[in-house]
Amino acid sequence: MADLKLENVQKAFGDNPVIRGIDLTITKGEMVCLIGASGSGKSTLLRCMNLLEPIDDGNIFLDGTDISEPGKDPQPVRQRIGMVFQSYNLFPHMTALDNAMLAPRRILGGSRAQLRPALEEMFTRFGLHDRMNHFPDQLSGGQQQRVAIIRALAMQPEIMLFDEITSALDPELVGEVLDVLRDLRSQGMTMVLATHEMGFARELADKVCFLHQGRILEQGPPDQIFEAPNEERTKAFLSRVL
Amino acid sequence: MPTQTRRQSFEARQRKRANMIAAASTFAVLAAIVLLVPLAPGWENVKRSFFNGAVFAKTFPGLLNAFVMDVAIFLWCAPLIAALGLIVAIARDLRSPALYPVRLLAIAYTDVFRGLPVILVIYLIGFGIPGLGLPRPWNSPYIWGSLALILVYSAYVAEVIRSGIESIHDSQRNAALSLGLSGGDTMRYVILPQAVRRVVPANMNLFIALQKDVALLSFIGPVEIFRQAGVYKSLMANFTPYVGAALIFLALTIPATRYADYLMNKQSKARS
Numbered sequence: 240m241a242d243l244k245l246e247n248v249q250k251a252f253g254d255n256p257v258i259r260g261i262d263l264t265i266t267k268g269e270m271v272c273l274i275g276a277s278g279s280g281k282s283t284l285l286r287c288m289n290l291l292e293p294i295d296d297g298n299i300f301l302d303g304t305d306i307s308e309p310g311k312d313p314q315p316v317r318q319r320i321g322m323v324f325q326s327y328n329l330f331p332h333m334t335a336l337d338n339a340m341l342a343p344r345r346i347l348g349g350s351r352a353q354l355r356p357a358l359e360e361m362f363t364r365f366g367l368h369d370r371m372n373h374f375p376d377q378l379s380g381g382q383q384q385r386v387a388i389i390r391a392l393a394m395q396p397e398i399m400l401f402d403e404i405t406s407a408l409d410p411e412l413v414g415e416v417l418d419v420l421r422d423l424r425s426q427g428m429t430m431v432l433a434t435h436e437m438g439f440a441r442e443l444a445d446k447v448c449f450l451h452q453g454r455i456l457e458q459g460p461p462d463q464i465f466e467a468p469n470e471e472r473t474k475a476f477l478s479r480v481l
Numbered sequence: 482m483p484t485q486t487r488r489q490s491f492e493a494r495q496r497k498r499a500n501m502i503a504a505a506s507t508f509a510v511l512a513a514i515v516l517l518v519p520l521a522p523g524w525e526n527v528k529r530s531f532f533n534g535a536v537f538a539k540t541f542p543g544l545l546n547a548f549v550m551d552v553a554i555f556l557w558c559a560p561l562i563a564a565l566g567l568i569v570a571i572a573r574d575l576r577s578p579a580l581y582p583v584r585l586l587a588i589a590y591t592d593v594f595r596g597l598p599v600i601l602v603i604y605l606i607g608f609g610i611p612g613l614g615l616p617r618p619w620n621s622p623y624i625w626g627s628l629a630l631i632l633v634y635s636a637y638v639a640e641v642i643r644s645g646i647e648s649i650h651d652s653q654r655n656a657a658l659s660l661g662l663s664g665g666d667t668m669r670y671v672i673l674p675q676a677v678r679r680v681v682p683a684n685m686n687l688f689i690a691l692q693k694d695v696a697l698l699s700f701i702g703p704v705e706i707f708r709q710a711g712v713y714k715s716l717m718a719n720f721t722p723y724v725g726a727a728l729i730f731l732a733l734t735i736p737a738t739r740y741a742d743y744l745m746n747k748q749s750k751a752r753s
Contacts, residue, residue, distance in 0.1 A: 286655075313658075314661050317660065319661075330671055
């Protein structure tokens with residue numbers, strides 16, 4: 240079980256409201272794509288789900304437990320919800336393997352020798368077996384992003400959040416990262432993506448949400464959102480990006 | 482031999498020209514110094530009392546010997562400074578309300594010791610604490626003089642490390658926290674290792690300054706190179722030992738400074 244339920248979530252930076260009352264349910268095994276223009280609140284919404292940004296009002300329930308309660312320790316929640324960032328954010332002073340090993344070693348416990356086989360398998364699965372002992376600055380953007388995904392997966396999270404993870408990549412490297420997402424999708428991972436890859440969202444998402452000025456203006460299955468959007472703003476946005 | 486492009490041959494001509502101008506002007510300045518300084522009316526006296534070859538040869542081994550003491554003081558102070566500086570830097574970043582007094586203390590500490598002249602701290606601690614009538618060896622000026630240096634330099638090192646901590650982008654912190662790591666682990670495994678590496682050149686400059694400031698301990702007793710030079714000066718009524726001491730310091734500090742600059746350059750290139 241890993242259902243994430245957002246109720247009337249609100250978040251402002253100073254006087255600037257970024258999330259203005261969002262309701263959203265993510266069911267186990269589902270892949271949800273957030274689309275919308277820059278500044279529509281996609282990234283902030285993901286950061287709220289991971290509790291990197293404390294929300295101002297509303298509730299976020301993980302399996303029925305309110306995780307957004309002010310003052311609650313965010314650590315156990317973050318261990319269950321992995322996150323990958325647009326700019327990879329690998330730790331530059333550690334090898335790819337050590338990047339993935341740090342959190343499991345400190346939190347799940349276990350020695351390097353115990354943790355290594357499972358991680359090694361993951362590096363192999365994502366085509367990075369010969370890059371495990373490289374430092375981030377010796378890797379291409381696509382490789383770094385795949386390592387970042389492995390790093391998050393190493394904690395065996397129940398939900399994965401992806402914040403425009405292909406936006407900083409050269410076009411020819413986008414494919415290799417999307418392949419990793421396809422792989423995860425086929426394994427039944429629960430995923431929420433903020434993305435500009437409309438083709439990808441259309442191909443794989445169970446649900447697509449169009450965000451506009453901090454609200455979900457429209458949500459539904461990809462066919463409906465991309466083929467027959469109800470809202471004028473959704474139509475306008477899609478005509479600009481497709 | 483590969484033929485040069487037009488650009489390459491132009492740049493080669495430019496370089497040749499620049500080198501010739503630099504050599505000529507350097508030669509002119511040196512010649513002026515060599516020719517003009519001896520014309521000063523007191524030159525013969527200065528030469529006899531500051532650049533006396535016989536005195537130099539006689540005192541240099543003794544000075545070198547005394548310099549071992551400077552290096553020794555430096556060597557036992559440096560690791561303690563690094564450790565205390567790190568502790569104070571971390572203490573200044575504590576956010577827990579229960580630990581607020583520790584944070585306040587760390588702030589007061591860095592403010593006070595960065596605000597005082599080193600020599601004043603050496604006097605106050607070096608004369609003050611043994612004045613309590615402590616038994617041997619606890620009245621040794623080596624201990625209390627070293628403590629004074631440690632206290633002053635740790636304050637500077639702490640500030641340098643803190644600037645390093647602040648220079649690490651927030652995205653690193655977020656990435657670590659998003660994995661479920663605690664604040665402490667994030668600092669220890671993600672922020673600090675990067676911060677400390679980034680400020681190595683700046684800290685090296687501080688440690689070079691420390692090596693020079695060890696000479697200040699001579700004012701409270703230890704016979705290190707500066708005091709030894711003073712002894713020779715009185716003995717021989719000649720200032721040449723000071724020049725000898727200066728040369729010994731430079732032999733150590735110039736390579737170290739060059740190395741720090743080299744590291745600093747390498748780092749700024751790597752980041753651009």
